[in-house]
Amino acid sequence: MDARFDGLYSATAHDLRRSVIRELLKLTRNPDIISFAGGLPDPATFPTREIEEISAWVIRTHGATALQYGPTEGDMGLREQLCKFMATDGIAVEPKDILITAGSQQGLDMVGKIFIDPGDAIIVELPSYIGGLQAFAQYRPECHGVLQDDEGMIHGHLEKKLAELHRLGKRVKFIYVVPDFQNPSGVTLAGERRQRLVELAEEYDTVIVEDSPYRALRFEGEAPPPIYAVDKHERVIYLSTFSKIFCPGFRLGWVVANPELMDKFVMAKQALDLCSPPFTQEITAEYLARGYMPAKLKEIAKLYRVKRDAMLGALNRHMPRGVKWTKPQGGLFLWISLPEHLDTTELFKTAIEHKVAYVTGADFHCVGSGKHTMRVNFSYPTVEQIEEGIKRLAQMFKEVI
Amino acid sequence: MDARFDGLYSATAHDLRRSVIRELLKLTRNPDIISFAGGLPDPATFPTREIEEISAWVIRTHGATALQYGPTEGDMGLREQLCKFMATDGIAVEPKDILITAGSQQGLDMVGKIFIDPGDAIIVELPSYIGGLQAFAQYRPECHGVLQDDEGMIHGHLEKKLAELHRLGKRVKFIYVVPDFQNPSGVTLAGERRQRLVELAEEYDTVIVEDSPYRALRFEGEAPPPIYAVDKHERVIYLSTFSKIFCPGFRLGWVVANPELMDKFVMAKQALDLCSPPFTQEITAEYLARGYMPAKLKEIAKLYRVKRDAMLGALNRHMPRGVKWTKPQGGLFLWISLPEHLDTTELFKTAIEHKVAYVTGADFHCVGSGKHTMRVNFSYPTVEQIEEGIKRLAQMFKEVI
Numbered sequence: 123m124d125a126r127f128d129g130l131y132s133a134t135a136h137d138l139r140r141s142v143i144r145e146l147l148k149l150t151r152n153p154d155i156i157s158f159a160g161g162l163p164d165p166a167t168f169p170t171r172e173i174e175e176i177s178a179w180v181i182r183t184h185g186a187t188a189l190q191y192g193p194t195e196g197d198m199g200l201r202e203q204l205c206k207f208m209a210t211d212g213i214a215v216e217p218k219d220i221l222i223t224a225g226s227q228q229g230l231d232m233v234g235k236i237f238i239d240p241g242d243a244i245i246v247e248l249p250s251y252i253g254g255l256q257a258f259a260q261y262r263p264e265c266h267g268v269l270q271d272d273e274g275m276i277h278g279h280l281e282k283k284l285a286e287l288h289r290l291g292k293r294v295k296f297i298y299v300v301p302d303f304q305n306p307s308g309v310t311l312a313g314e315r316r317q318r319l320v321e322l323a324e325e326y327d328t329v330i331v332e333d334s335p336y337r338a339l340r341f342e343g344e345a346p347p348p349i350y351a352v353d354k355h356e357r358v359i360y361l362s363t364f365s366k367i368f369c370p371g372f373r374l375g376w377v378v379a380n381p382e383l384m385d386k387f388v389m390a391k392q393a394l395d396l397c398s399p400p401f402t403q404e405i406t407a408e409y410l411a412r413g414y415m416p417a418k419l420k421e422i423a424k425l426y427r428v429k430r431d432a433m434l435g436a437l438n439r440h441m442p443r444g445v446k447w448t449k450p451q452g453g454l455f456l457w458i459s460l461p462e463h464l465d466t467t468e469l470f471k472t473a474i475e476h477k478v479a480y481v482t483g484a485d486f487h488c489v490g491s492g493k494h495t496m497r498v499n500f501s502y503p504t505v506e507q508i509e510e511g512i513k514r515l516a517q518m519f520k521e522v523i
Numbered sequence: 524m525d526a527r528f529d530g531l532y533s534a535t536a537h538d539l540r541r542s543v544i545r546e547l548l549k550l551t552r553n554p555d556i557i558s559f560a561g562g563l564p565d566p567a568t569f570p571t572r573e574i575e576e577i578s579a580w581v582i583r584t585h586g587a588t589a590l591q592y593g594p595t596e597g598d599m600g601l602r603e604q605l606c607k608f609m610a611t612d613g614i615a616v617e618p619k620d621i622l623i624t625a626g627s628q629q630g631l632d633m634v635g636k637i638f639i640d641p642g643d644a645i646i647v648e649l650p651s652y653i654g655g656l657q658a659f660a661q662y663r664p665e666c667h668g669v670l671q672d673d674e675g676m677i678h679g680h681l682e683k684k685l686a687e688l689h690r691l692g693k694r695v696k697f698i699y700v701v702p703d704f705q706n707p708s709g710v711t712l713a714g715e716r717r718q719r720l721v722e723l724a725e726e727y728d729t730v731i732v733e734d735s736p737y738r739a740l741r742f743e744g745e746a747p748p749p750i751y752a753v754d755k756h757e758r759v760i761y762l763s764t765f766s767k768i769f770c771p772g773f774r775l776g777w778v779v780a781n782p783e784l785m786d787k788f789v790m791a792k793q794a795l796d797l798c799s800p801p802f803t804q805e806i807t808a809e810y811l812a813r814g815y816m817p818a819k820l821k822e823i824a825k826l827y828r829v830k831r832d833a834m835l836g837a838l839n840r841h842m843p844r845g846v847k848w849t850k851p852q853g854g855l856f857l858w859i860s861l862p863e864h865l866d867t868t869e870l871f872k873t874a875i876e877h878k879v880a881y882v883t884g885a886d887f888h889c890v891g892s893g894k895h896t897m898r899v900n901f902s903y904p905t906v907e908q909i910e911e912g913i914k915r916l917a918q919m920f921k922e923v924i
Contacts, residue, residue, distance in 0.1 A: 127783055130696055130730060132662070135637040138790040165587035173590065174582040181575040186566035189574065189770035224625060224796035231795050235661070236536040256794045260636070261533070295531055329531060369590035371801045382528055389539040393657045394632050394795070395625035399774045399803060 133240070134260050149474055156511035157479040158498035161305065161454060164429075167422045168369045172414055173405060180404045192400035194392050196222025196376070200403045203410035204376055211337070212351040213360065219378050221387050222398045226335055226375040229361040230257035232390045233331050236383075237295040238263045243287050245297045247275050249457070249486030249495065251305045254298055254333060263295070265488035272448070274311030275299060277318040284326045294328045296359075301349055302337035303453025306486045306497035310451060313346035320353040329383075333361045335375075336453035338419050341427035343451045356380035364406060366454065366501075367419060372402040426454065429500040432508045440516035444523055454501040457483075458515075459494060461523060466496045469522060478514040534641070535661050550875055557912035558880040559899035562706065562855060565830075568823045569770045573815055574806060581805045593801035595793050597623025597777070601804045604811035605777060612738070613752040614761065620779050622788050623799045627736055627776040630762040631658035633791045634732050637784075638696040639664045644688050646698045648676050650858070650887030650896065652706045655699055655734060664696070666889035673849070675712030676700060678719040685727045695729045697760075702750055703738035704854025707887045707898035711852060714747035721754040730784075734762045736776075737854035739820050742828035744852045757781035765807060767855065768820060773803040827855065830901040833909045841917035845924055855902040858884075859916075861895045862924060868894065870923060879915040 128136075149155075180188050195201070201217035208215060223229045230253060238244065238261035246255065248267035258265065266287065268280045280297070287294055297319070301311035311319075323330050332349045350360040363375035377387055391397075409415070433456065437447050448457045458480075460466065467482045483495025498515075500508060529537075550556075581589050596602070602618035609616060624630045631654060639645065639662035647656065649668035659666065667688065669681045681698070688695055698720070702712035712720075724731050733750045751761040764776035778788055792798070810816070834857065838848050845862045859881075861867065868883040884896025899916075901909060 125783070126728075127730065129694065129728075130638055131787070132636065132638055132640045132643075135787050135791075138637075138787055138794075140790055140793070162592060165591055168586060168590040170582050170586035170590065173586070174579050177578040177582065178575050181571050181578065185569060185571035185574070187772075189569040189571065189772035190566055191563060191766075191771045227794070228796045235533065236539075237531055237533055239533045242533075253794075253797070260791075260794050293530065327527075327530075329528065365592075370592045371588075371590035373796060373798070373800045382526070386532070386536050386539055389541055390536075390661075392541070393539075393628070393654075393661050395629045395774060396654070397774070399800065400772045401803065402800060 133262065137259070137262070149479065155474065155477045155479055156503060156507045156514065158500070158503065158511060159479040159481050160502050161499055162502040163366050163370060163454070164425060164501055167418070167425060169409065169414065169418060172409060173369070176405045176408045180401065180408065184404070188401045188404050190400065192397045192403070194388055194397050196220065196398060197400055197403035197407055199411070200407035203407050207410060207415065208378070212347050213378070215378055218381070219384060221377045221384060221391060222403060223375045223377055223391070224395065224398055225365055225370070225373045226333060226361045226363040227253055227257065228394065229375055229377045230254045230333065231260070232377070232387055232394070233296065233359065234258045234261040235390050236386045242295045243292040244295050245280070245283060246488055247299060247304065248489065249306050249483060249492055250298065250488065251300050251333065252486055255486070255488055258298070267487060267489045267491070270304070270307060270309055272309060274301060274304070274309050274315055275319070277315050277322070280319070281322060284322055288326060294326060296329045296331050297323060298331045298333065299349070300333045302334055302345070303339065303450050303455070305336070305453070306455050306481070307457040308448040308450030308453055308455050311346070316346055316349050316352045319349060320355070320357065323357045324355050328357070330358045331361065332358050335363045335366050337362070338367050339423050339426060339454070340452040341423055341430065350378065359383060367415070367422065368406065368409065372406060374398060374402060374406055423452065426501050429503070429505060429508060430456070432505040433498070433500045433512060436509045436512035440513050442516065442520045442523055445519055455497055455499055458496050458498060460519065462494050464522060465493045467493065469518070472518055472522070473515065476514045476518045478511045478518070480515070534663065538660070538663070550880065556875065556878045556880055557904060557908045557915065559901070559904065559912060560880040560882050561903050562900055563903040564767050564771060564855070565826060565902055568819070568826060570810065570815065570819060573810060574770070577806045577809045581802065581809065585805070589802045589805050591801065593798045593804070595789055595798050597621065597799060598801055598804035598808055600812070601808035604808050608811060608816065609779070613748050614779070616779055619782070620785060622778045622785060622792060623804060624776045624778055624792070625796065625799055626766055626771070626774045627734060627762045627764040628654055628658065629795065630776055630778045631655045631734065632661070633778070633788055633795070634697065634760065635659045635662040636791050637787045643696045644693040645696050646681070646684060647889055648700060648705065649890065650707050650884060650893055651699065651889065652701050652734065653887055656887070656889055659699070668888060668890045668892070671705070671708060671710055673710060675702060675705070675710050675716055676720070678716050678723070681720070682723060685723055689727060695727060697730045697732050698724060699732045699734065700750070701734045703735055703746070704740065704851050704856070706737070706854070707856055707882070708858040709849040709851030709854055709856050712747070717747055717750050717753045720750060721756070721758065724758045725756050729758070731759045732762065733759050736764045736767050738763070739768050740824050740827060740855070741853040742824055742831065751779065760784060768816070768823065769807065769810065773807060775799060775803060775807055824853065827902050830904070830906060830909060831857070833906040834899070834901045834913060837910045837913035841914050843917065843921045843924055846920055856898055856900050859897050859899060861920065863895045865923060866894045867897045870919070873919055873923070874916065877915045877919045879912045879919070881916070
């Protein structure tokens with residue numbers, strides 16, 4: 123390894139690590155391997171016909187603006203459509219409250235940039251979304267984890283952690299939650315916990331980062347309100363994305379925040395990439411304007427429900443005693459826990475020998491715990507692959523337990 | 524202003540400033556104002572027909588991959604096409620040496636992230652590209668400027684600055700140059716200075732960031748080689764973009780770097796936005812593969828040459844004594860210097876009253892100089908607007924000189 127430039131790197135660059143998931147995925151390119159490791163939507167859900175038609179329409183009717191630089195805040199038509207879209211979920215905002223981003227990931231990076239100085243305390247879930255952890259890690263925070271149970275982040279633990287940090291004179295910069303069908307656990311934060319969460323944010327004078335890419339993909343049960351809608355103090359930054367409900371290949375997401383915070387996000391976005399692509403924003407706006415989204419959401423939820431059922435069924439049929447898993451009511455993932463003496467990172471090679479792949483649980487834990495856990499995805503593999511893959515995983519577990 | 528969150532911001536967020544250009548542009552939306560302030564390409568150069576056709580082709584032939592997540596490094600087809608494109612300019616690289624970015628701006632942000640810790644020394648041109656200065660400023664460097672003359676950054680001054688910083692025990696993290704038809708000055712770095720620049724980078728053990736968005740738009744004269752091609756020590760990071768030669772609305776640029784540095788760029792990109800959009804990357808790759816680019820470059824250069832000639836002609840005809848300007852051989856901008864006692868920031872309101880706009884020169888200078896200068900753009904306004912706008916500017920100058 124050429125190390126000539128070591129002395130030139132920033133502290134952040136010295137610490138930069140390749141994404142564990144992305145590196146693991148390289149091992150799973152062998153077509154014999156059934157991979158539950160990715161987080162990809164099923165491409166059968168992409169509205170290719172509509173996108174083809176609308177792309178041509180955008181270029182024909184206003185190509186000169188679609189191919190030009192656009193406003194940093196995002197295409198006005200798309201932000202107007204997003205206001206209507208979020209209103210159906212109880213989120214009342216105006217276009218000025220929205221910034222269009224390059225997927226949620228860019229929103230997470232900006233959250234890190236805006237709030238974190240090296241050593242600052244932040245609170246995340248155990249486990250938490252790996253892309254969020256990675257984005258925040260660039261800014262070198264002191265990362266505190268709060269355990270989840272089947273109803274999400276345990277509010278008693280959160281309260282204890284906030285009090286403890288307060289006693290130490292550490293102000294918590296933000297609390298990061300993926301409240302709906304969490305990536306990676308599949309768990310949804312219960313309604314009364316959302317209420318308690320916003321009260322605690324107010325009490326401890328911090329903000330909540332609500333990252334909600336999967337919320338619209340509910341298969342069953344009643345949805346608790348978005349944390350953004352529960353909050354009365356403008357302390358919630360709401361992030362979402364078109365990646366799981368439309369297509370990830372446009373790399374379009376959005377941030378909702380109060381005017382003071384929005385000002386910081388817009389300035390951060392200017393320095394990051396000036397603006398997101400007007401072309402794909404206008405296609406997406408027109409897709410929403412033509413009213414395609416409600417039926418598309420139903421179609422995706424229906425498909426993923428079948429796949430989740432296939433996975434739960436296979437787990438029930440094949441898994442040995444001692445293996446537990448979550449039962450998500452929506453989204454793309456579920457979470458498997460092995461007996462605590464097992465280490466899914468050590469077992470990864472064995473899994474590859476069994477021609478099945480997952481993401482190691484430890485990588486979703488900022489505090490080194492979760493070694494006996496793993497994330498599995500049910501949106502991308504076929505029903506047949508789910509059955510066969512879970513069978514292979516169960517076979518391996520039987521050998522090692 | 525709500526300042527509740529002041530205590531939560533990072534040092535970077537406290538310092539974040541809105542882009543001067545973007546804010547000034549808001550003043551110029553009045554259609555009576557002739558604006559030389561923007562940096563937009565002429566939309567008449569956008570290949571709308573080809574993009575419409577290729578968009579449909581991409582979706583029809585491989586919609587499932589174009590709309591899915593893609594590799595962080597960028598679409599392989601596009602990187603292969605870029606290798607061929609750069610080879611015609613004497614840059615010999617393989618796809619693994621290239622990372623696709625969200626315009627050059629994302630490349631500049633990553634340069635800041637990878638190299639700058641607060642207080643680190645960097646060297647930029649006087650004047651320098653405002654978007655680069657803004658990207659780097661987020662990482663809070665100590666910014667040193669080196670004057671340019673008609674042949675670009677003055678190498679004697681650069682050598683003196685490097686020696687001085689070396690004596691102070693400060694390692695220069697990088698030297699940032701826009702060598703071809705510089706934004707903002709329009710000046711091109713002379714061939715022998717490129718040679719001296721790479722020698723100095725080797726001698727002082729630093730890297731050169733070569734930001735080259737305008738290089739392919741040469742109207743006349745012989746092009747000196749890219750700094751990347753002159754360098755023998757892999758010390759050059761080369762940045763470019765499709766924004767000025769294809770369309771800015773796709774927000775696609777690229778970075779070329781040696782394998783050690785590339786590793787850092789790829790990891791930084793993962794945390795920023797996972798990947799750039801496969802859809803627009805594949806459209807761009809196909810546009811290059813179909814061989815449209817050489818004719819397009821000639822067409823753009825021909826159009827901008829006419830506009831530059833219109834601007835130089837108008838300047839010659841209308842400007843009072845004491846006003847000087849550069850004579851760029853390509854690109855989108857030229858640079859006007861007034862007598863030193865005048866301040867273009869103070870004059871901006873007067874200019875707006877005269878219904879003409881520019882960008883204030885001080886904002887391109889990291890060290891507070893350049894108050895009597897301004898950038899004017901000739902790619903976006905029509906030939907008639909150029910004549911009338913320069914006349915208005917000259918009238919105002921006559922009143923204040």
